[in-house]
Amino acid sequence: MKLVAWERARERRETRWWSSRWLVAIVAGGTFAAIVAARSNDATAASHAWLALSLVATAWAFMRVPFHIYWRTDAALLAQLPIGGDELFGAALRRCIRAAAATTLACLVGAVPLVTAMPLGLVAHHAIVAGVLGLAAAALLPAVTTWAAMIVVVTDRHGGGAPALPGSASSVLGALPGFASAVVVVLVVIASPWLVGTDDGDGLAVLGGLAAASVISIGIARASAPRVMGAILRDVSALDRQRLAKLEIDPPTRLERAIGTLLGAAALPYAKDARLMRRRYPMAFALGTLAFVVLAIVGLARPDDPTPWLAAVLGGGALYAAVLANRLRRPPIELPRLSATLPIDARARTLAKLAWTVAWLAVYLAIPAAFALARGV
Amino acid sequence: MLATVKNLTIQYGRRVAVDALDLELPAGEIALLLGPNGAGKSTTLAAMAGAVLPSAGSILVDGEDLATAPRSARAKIGFADQPPQLYEFFTAAEHVGFVAEARGAAQGAATAMLDKLGLGAIAGRPCRELSFGMRQRVGLAAALVGPVKIALLDETLNGLDPHASRAARATLRAAADAGAAILMSTHLLGVAERLCDRILVMDAGKLVADKRGDDVRALLAQGPHALEELYVSLIPDTATA
Numbered sequence: 001m002k003l004v005a006w007e008r009a010r011e012r013r014e015t016r017w018w019s020s021r022w023l024v025a026i027v028a029g030g031t032f033a034a035i036v037a038a039r040s041n042d043a044t045a046a047s048h049a050w051l052a053l054s055l056v057a058t059a060w061a062f063m064r065v066p067f068h069i070y071w072r073t074d075a076a077l078l079a080q081l082p083i084g085g086d087e088l089f090g091a092a093l094r095r096c097i098r099a100a101a102a103t104t105l106a107c108l109v110g111a112v113p114l115v116t117a118m119p120l121g122l123v124a125h126h127a128i129v130a131g132v133l134g135l136a137a138a139a140l141l142p143a144v145t146t147w148a149a150m151i152v153v154v155t156d157r158h159g160g161g162a163p164a165l166p167g168s169a170s171s172v173l174g175a176l177p178g179f180a181s182a183v184v185v186v187l188v189v190i191a192s193p194w195l196v197g198t199d200d201g202d203g204l205a206v207l208g209g210l211a212a213a214s215v216i217s218i219g220i221a222r223a224s225a226p227r228v229m230g231a232i233l234r235d236v237s238a239l240d241r242q243r244l245a246k247l248e249i250d251p252p253t254r255l256e257r258a259i260g261t262l263l264g265a266a267a268l269p270y271a272k273d274a275r276l277m278r279r280r281y282p283m284a285f286a287l288g289t290l291a292f293v294v295l296a297i298v299g300l301a302r303p304d305d306p307t308p309w310l311a312a313v314l315g316g317g318a319l320y321a322a323v324l325a326n327r328l329r330r331p332p333i334e335l336p337r338l339s340a341t342l343p344i345d346a347r348a349r350t351l352a353k354l355a356w357t358v359a360w361l362a363v364y365l366a367i368p369a370a371f372a373l374a375r376g377v
Numbered sequence: 378m379l380a381t382v383k384n385l386t387i388q389y390g391r392r393v394a395v396d397a398l399d400l401e402l403p404a405g406e407i408a409l410l411l412g413p414n415g416a417g418k419s420t421t422l423a424a425m426a427g428a429v430l431p432s433a434g435s436i437l438v439d440g441e442d443l444a445t446a447p448r449s450a451r452a453k454i455g456f457a458d459q460p461p462q463l464y465e466f467f468t469a470a471e472h473v474g475f476v477a478e479a480r481g482a483a484q485g486a487a488t489a490m491l492d493k494l495g496l497g498a499i500a501g502r503p504c505r506e507l508s509f510g511m512r513q514r515v516g517l518a519a520a521l522v523g524p525v526k527i528a529l530l531d532e533t534l535n536g537l538d539p540h541a542s543r544a545a546r547a548t549l550r551a552a553a554d555a556g557a558a559i560l561m562s563t564h565l566l567g568v569a570e571r572l573c574d575r576i577l578v579m580d581a582g583k584l585v586a587d588k589r590g591d592d593v594r595a596l597l598a599q600g601p602h603a604l605e606e607l608y609v610s611l612i613p614d615t616a617t618a
């Protein structure tokens with residue numbers, strides 16, 4: 001079966017010219033370039049801005065890797081069909097590589113204004129970092145993500161058909177790639193002095209190590225994953241359908257109740273959205289907490305140049321809030337056909353979603369950012 | 378009349394799904410909507426519930442126009458979609474409770490409705506864990522809970538086990554006896570025979586038969602397959618012709 005050809009056909013049907021990943025990458029890169037250009041009178045500041053934006057873009061690509069490999073909407077269907085593991089893994093890897101290439105393109109376009117701010121040799125350093133980040137998104141993260149799934153499958157086999165700890169299986173699928181992403185980001189931040197030529201080459205060694213690790217890891221995954229790729233899709237889609245995962249049915253929090261009392265007619269849809277978001281997208285709260293902690297640390301540590309940290313966290317947080325706002329409008333949080341038949345105004349539904357998004361932004365970004373600013377950052 | 382549909386027309390592009398349909402639903406009546414796949418039954422039900430906008434025509438709910446007074450009109454309508462629209466991450470009780478509260482139902486209405494339909498034991502389970510038949514029943518509970526005067530049910534009795542089917546039929550009959558109008562599409566002619574006060578048959582977006590009262594009783598008195606014979610006589614067999 002030519003799975004890749006089928007995927008191409010589906011992508012052609014699903015994608016409009018304005019949602020092409022390449023166009024999105026160029027537009028995003030153009031936005032990066034404008035921000036970098038605004039700081040181009042100071043080479044270090046421009047470089048820091050570029051790095052922060054590139055890390056945000058790459059972190060987004062990292063987060064998408066599990067969705068290219070096993071959290072696919074068609075995972076359950078693919079798992080039922082007699083498609084070889086080689087082909088399944090190849091198609092998944094192709095999706096990762098294309099997404100990574102688009103991200104790298106955005107980073108490279110964003111680096112163009114650096115030409116006016118620093119020597120070409122240092123601009124090349126930025127291009128190398130963009131390449132290494134792209135390589136990590138195309139190779140290292142897919143490998144780690146595949147291993148995470150393999151761990152779940154192996155646990156499944158030992159458990160006699162069902163994971164012994166389904167909750168922990170779900171955690172492995174999200175946490176292991178998340179941990180690898182964090183390691184990559186930290187290593188690139190450690191190597192960042194090399195971007196402006198202020199280290200003695202250690203940065204290049206770190207980046208070289210990262211690139212080598214990416215190539216080696218995908219080679220290992222490529223050799224072993226095809227044997228279990230079908231099982232990965234089947235088991236993970238079973239978890240994704242939540243037949244096995246445990247769902248915490250907990251009451252609304254005090255904050256949610258307090259916000260609800262302020263919303264009048266929107267209180268009911270808000271209470272619904274708040275409960276469903278907490279259950280369906282627990283990662284929103286984990287990532288929010290991470291952003292809160294980073295901003296709080298910036299506020300406490302008061303680094304010499306806090307811009308990359310603030311830009312990365314606030315920019316990434318705002319981008320993620322936009323994603324969450326979009327999720328609030330779609331199933332399983334919003335059911336348009338059911339909502340259309342209920343006596344709840346469209347304005348009340350919109351206000352509920354706005355309140356949820358604003359509350360998320362306030363709690364996880366605005367409050368710690370205000371703390372950092374109050375500390376003189 | 379609890380529901381009055383006048384000249385209802387629904388087009389999807391060039392295709393006419395419902396073609397100038399006129400229909401009235403009085404209080405206390407259970408009307409079964411029969412017809413082949415693609416006849417326009419689901420579209421009619423969805424439009425009467427406000428989930429699909431008509432291309433032309435009007436829908437009056439207890440005297441209120443669904444298009445101009447949607448909020449007050451919608452509180453009186455219960456719709457069980459196909460497949461049931463359930464908040465997957467809510468428990469059955471939470472889902473039905475949310476719908477009940479939206480309709481301004483009394484406290485405890487959701488629990489009472491779940492109990493009536495024999496769903497008390499699964500009330501605390503997330504909807505995503507429920508089987509097909511259980512989801513159908515939760516959808517039915519959500520459609521009937523609260524001050525619903527018109528229940529629109531799209532193949533809602535499909536997939537129910539005999540006990541669940543009996544409980545559902547009893548609940549529907551009780552709702553009709555309390556003054557609700559019920560319009561339900563189904564292909565389960567055996568169930569239809571035991572439940573209906575009125576039989577509507579649609580084909581190609583039009584109503585081709587409307588039997589009620591003595592006509593229905595006379596038809597059902599002809600024997601266990603009378604409804605099937607009526608259906609076959611009205612609807613050409615395009616699948617095997």
